[in-house]
Amino acid sequence: MNVPVPQAPRTVLVTGSARGIGRATAARFGREGARVVVNHPPGERGFAQETAELVTAAGGTPLVVEADVADPDAVTAMARTVHDTWGSLDVLVNNAGICPFADFFDIDVALWDRVQHVNLRGVFLVTQAFTRAMVEAGRGGRVLSVSSISAWVGGSQQVHYCTTKAGISSLMKSLAIVLGPHGITCNAVLPGAIATDINKDDWTDTAKVDYFRSRIPVGRMGEPADVAGVLWLLSQPESAYMNGSDVLVDGGMFVNLQ
Ligand SMILES: NC(=O)C1=CN([C@@H]2O[C@H](COP(=O)(O)OP(=O)(O)OC[C@H]3O[C@@H](n4cnc5c(N)ncnc54)[C@H](OP(=O)(O)O)[C@@H]3O)[C@@H](O)[C@H]2O)C=CC1
Numbered sequence: 001m002n003v004p005v006p007q008a009p010r011t012v013l014v015t016g017s018a019r020g021i022g023r024a025t026a027a028r029f030g031r032e033g034a035r036v037v038v039n040h041p042p043g044e045r046g047f048a049q050e051t052a053e054l055v056t057a058a059g060g061t062p063l064v065v066e067a068d069v070a071d072p073d074a075v076t077a078m079a080r081t082v083h084d085t086w087g088s089l090d091v092l093v094n095n096a097g098i099c100p101f102a103d104f105f106d107i108d109v110a111l112w113d114r115v116q117h118v119n120l121r122g123v124f125l126v127t128q129a130f131t132r133a134m135v136e137a138g139r140g141g142r143v144l145s146v147s148s149i150s151a152w153v154g155g156s157q158q159v160h161y162c163t164t165k166a167g168i169s170s171l172m173k174s175l176a177i178v179l180g181p182h183g184i185t186c187n188a189v190l191p192g193a194i195a196t197d198i199n200k201d202d203w204t205d206t207a208k209v210d211y212f213r214s215r216i217p218v219g220r221m222g223e224p225a226d227v228a229g230v231l232w233l234l235s236q237p238e239s240a241y242m243n244g245s246d247v248l249v250d251g252g253m254f255v256n257l258q
Pocket residue numbers: 015016017018019020021022039040041044047067068069070095096097098099118146147148149150190191192193194195196197198199
């Protein structure tokens with residue numbers, strides 16, 4: 001089936017877009033005049049409002065919607081709000097995620113479950129809630145989920161986190177099969193070391209930061225815009241034949257063994 005070229009303005013949802021990569025991605029889609037749903041968890045409206053202002057300044061139209069992606073009822077309510085306001089999505093960016101660094105033996109069930117529910121169940125819930133309407137609309141579209149280099153490697157304090165990132169990549173491969181016939185492609189983006197709040201505490205370890213930087217051939221840590229740009233590229237009509245792919249965005253960190 002020929003994937004229809006989305007007609008502007010496109011409608012885009014970026015989960016977890018109050019800060020970091022999600023904020024940069026929301027602003028990047030704003031630059032093309034998109035209608036951008038700025039999602040934030042309960043209690044973060046200030047940061048989300050700042051993102052909305054960036055989307056507007058870039059030329060887009062924001063809609064701020066509070067929802068904990070791990071909460072099925074909140075996700076259902078967010079879908080209702082978005083569909084009532086703008087109809088079905090053209091692009092879904094599953095970005096929301098947490099990485100509370102913890103030693104393996106310090107990870108209790110509550111922490112394991114929270115990381116699984118936000119990072120992996122959240123992608124499942126949001127994708128199911130929004131692609132149902134995308135299929136019915138018949139316009140095709142994009143599902144782009146932010147996995148991680150951590151899907152391919154481990155982390156001594158990321159035992160709970162890495163498994164969710166590998167799960168996201170796997171989820172996109174199965175959904176590529178389910179949704180491909182409807183012109184909706186599903187791909188995972190795998191950032192490396194990107195300077196955001198998720199790393200703020202961890203990167204106080206200057207030796208770790210120096211090690212990371214030494215592994216990155218382009219000689220710098222990543223910025224949120226480095227990921228936002230790739231997410232925008234993967235949303236374009238020219239990416240229509242990418243389906244079920246893992247797209248590494250790490251400056252060469254993963255391949256640099258020696
Ligand atoms: N930075 C990096 O080095 C890398 C990041 N990633 C992934 O990129 C994605 C974005 O992370 P990044 O921008 O770095 O981190 P940030 O912590 O800066 O941003 C994450 C955003 O997700 C939001 N969020 C957290 N939990 C929920 C939830 N339950 N429901 C809705 N939103 C939520 C946060 O909200 P709040 O403002 O309330 O905290 C925050 O705005 C994550 O999936 C992460 O795993 C992958 C590889 C590398």
